[in-house]
Amino acid sequence: MSSRTVEARPGRFGGYGGRFVPESLVGACEELERAFHEAWGDTEFRDRLSGFLGDYAGRPTPLTPALRLSAELGVTVLLKREDLAHTGSHKINNVLGQALLAERMGKRRLIAETGAGSHGVATATAGALLGLPTTVFMGERDIERQALNVFRMRTLGAEVVPVTTGSRTLKDACTEALRHWVGAVDDSHYCLGSVMGPHPYPVMVREFQRVIGDEARRQVPAVPDFVVACVGGGSNAAGTFAGFLDTDAALIGVEAEGGAAVTRGSDGILHGFRTRLLQDAEGQIAEAHSIAPGLDYPGVGPEHAWFASTGQARYVTVGDTDVVAAVHRLARAEGIICALESAHAVAWLINAVAAGEIPAGASVLVTVSGRGDKDMATLMELA
Known part of the structure; x- marks a missing residue:
């Protein structure tokens, strides 16, 4: 049997991970970290998420x-x-978890980035389900090659914001979403789509996935x-x-x-x-x-x-x-x-x-x- 384990030091995987964000986002990340750990240890939250994953997402x-x-x-x-x-x-697994967490935290709006559009569609879906207005940042190049998912997001009521800087792809969508979050931390949750970003996102998204x-x-x-x-x-x-x-x-x-x-x-x-x-x-x-x-x-x-x-x-x-x-x-x-x-x-x-x-x-x-x-x-x- 293998002895492979996950690094236990909070927010770090060996020399990787951590939290390197502007001072204006430190409090938001700390708030999210506390909320996630409390929710993940709460049987009622876990049961509610399991219910959505089964009855809504089809797991x-x-x-x-x-x-x-x-x-x-x-x-x-x-x-x-x-x-x-x-x-x-698979994006729906993480998004349902984060959307329920946002609701628990009293956040009234979701922000997301997307490349292929799958995470954007999942976030727009969860936003519609829970009544949370959703804004999705997407590179202009990806908007052109993923027109179907853009239409799906808009059909679900989400605002899709084209990102015209840099390579106009996922990297730039992430940058714009983080920049937008700086000015909206009080009422918005940034629903990051992968196991990246500042702590606690890599750990939190992995646990939801x-x-x-x-x-x-x-x-x-x-x-x-x-x-x-x-x-x-x-x-x-x-x-x-x-x-x-x-x-x-x-x-x-x-x-x-x-x-x-x-x-x-x-x-x-x-x-x-x-x-x-x-x-x-x-x-x-x-x-x-x-x-x-x-x-x-x-x-x-x-x-x-x-x-x-x-x-x-x-x-x-x-x-x-x-x-x-x-x-x-x-x-x-x-x-x-x-x-x-x-x-x-x-x-x-x-x-x-x-x-x-x-x-x-x-x-x-x-x-x-x-x-x-x-x-x-x-x-x-x-x-």
């Missing part, structure tokens, strides 16, 4: 044996189907040899890995080749936390690239940076061409059209089997973090 999500793909590859492939959760991705790994652990017939998930900020991977940290399963986080902060980054500070970042020798943040907008971020959650430094998990990359091929292969083998983000995990699985990194007969759990509806326009352009 537990299934564990689907990928029978035809398994036969093709010569390994046992099990798919954790977050694409079947309400709104079409660990439902993925805890469910999968109960659902698998035996501990799999490999547990695989895509990594941008890394919330679906952190939630999945949490269920298998005390096992000998090999934990594999798959980054976009053009956004490989763990694999090719260096230590630095961005958006209020210390982590691995894509940056130049002078510490200027480099632009990330991925065909999957949810992975188009130059950093990674601090827990993932720590896992990589300690060897508790392994981080790898795949390129856009392999990702698109993986979408089509999974679709034709299993009738499942996954999101481009999720396809990174599928692509690595296919490549790793071909390279002999996964031996014949091994068992592999892959988290399908979202469905591919949002990516149809991109795939049509490439057809």
